[in-house]
């Protein structure tokens with residue numbers, strides 16, 4: 001029977017393996033705990049960078065939020081420790097690496113795979129939202145793939161407790177941001193978990209089409225998001241279209257061809273009208289491809 005994991009960790013307990021990647025704030029290494037042989041990912045954050053980035057509160061809150069999250073589609077944070085100069089996060093190792101690399105290689109995913117992935121992400125979001133955690137940064141770059149091909153949501157660098165009026169200080173791509181976070185007219189209203197539903201719609205579009213729906217220059221992207229102005233190629237099945245975007249007068253873009261009869265309920269300007277996670281898991285497109293939707 002393996003010992004219950006000690007609360008105190010230190011660097012000497014681990015054998016450090018190959019680098020797994022360089023994140024915004026630090027490097028990640030494959031690591032193995034000497035006594036148990038347990039394989040994990042060790043993320044090294046440098047205190048001076050954290051202090052400069054004035055994100056030490058963020059890291060502390062992040063660790064507090066993450067340490068008690070347990071879900072098969074959320075990357076685990078097992079623990080943390082620090083020495084004089086560095087903070088170490090002991091993270092779950094995802095055996096099949098970064099999702100965006102699989103998406104790049106495949107171009108786009110077949111509908112059955114996209115549906116299973118969306119069902120897994122919906123299950124993870126349902127869990128996070130029950131804990132009043134909004135992820136806010138759902139995109140392929142923040143999703144890893146476990147040994148059995150299951151998705152693991154990760155890098156909650158921007159997650160906050162809902163509802164939050166916190167503005168986004170800086171971020172990477174705008175592609176995944178919902179209208180309420182990019183539209184100057186709506187930016188001041190606090191937003192809620194529904195922002196993650198919009199991003200799930202963008203993620204689903206990108207799985208099926210191979211690129212984000214509003215991809216363009218930042219200024220154009222911002223305007224297209226604010227208008228939910230996108231088109232869905234005809235190769236996307238009607239059921240799938242029926243889950244990406246709801247037709248509504250302000251969001252029906254002329255370019256969208258007439259064959260788009262009833263669209264998704266995720267990419268909807270009015271966050272209150274976005275489909276709920278429960279309804280999403282019962283949607284025909286999801287049920288058709290996922291015998292058991294988690």
Ligand SMILES: COc1ccc(C(=O)Nc2ccccc2)cc1NC(=O)CCSCc1cnc2[nH]ccc2c1
Nearest residue numbers: 020025028041055059075091092093094097154155157
């Ligand atoms: C729960 O997860 C996380 C929790 C917190 C943070 C974090 O950095 N927080 C932060 C830092 C500074 C300021 C504010 C907040 C990051 C992660 N997660 C990752 O960084 C994923 C890639 S590292 C792991 C990992 C696993 N398995 C792999 N397989 C292949 C590569 C790979 C890479």
